[in-house]
Amino acid sequence: MKTLKCDLCEVTAEGETFEEWMQALYPHYIEVHADVMEDANKTKEDGEKWMADNKARFDAA
Numbered sequence: 001m002k003t004l005k006c007d008l009c010e011v012t013a014e015g016e017t018f019e020e021w022m023q024a025l026y027p028h029y030i031e032v033h034a035d036v037m038e039d040a041n042k043t044k045e046d047g048e049k050w051m052a053d054n055k056a057r058f059d060a061a
Contacts, residue, residue, distance in 0.1 A: 018058045
């Protein structure tokens with residue numbers, strides 16, 4: 001089980017896999033970082049970069 005901080009604040013989430021960690025972080029993101037989730041200026045590439053960056057963080061932990 002890995003525990004990683006949110007990429008935007010100090011809240012942590014746990015998961016055995018990157019996908020589980022993302023699912024555990026999702027409710028926090030919706031509640032606290034809804035503005036980021038709903039940003040109409042974000043592109044598909046922005047989402048792909050977020051996934052790649054955070055997968056690398058998870059794998060390195």
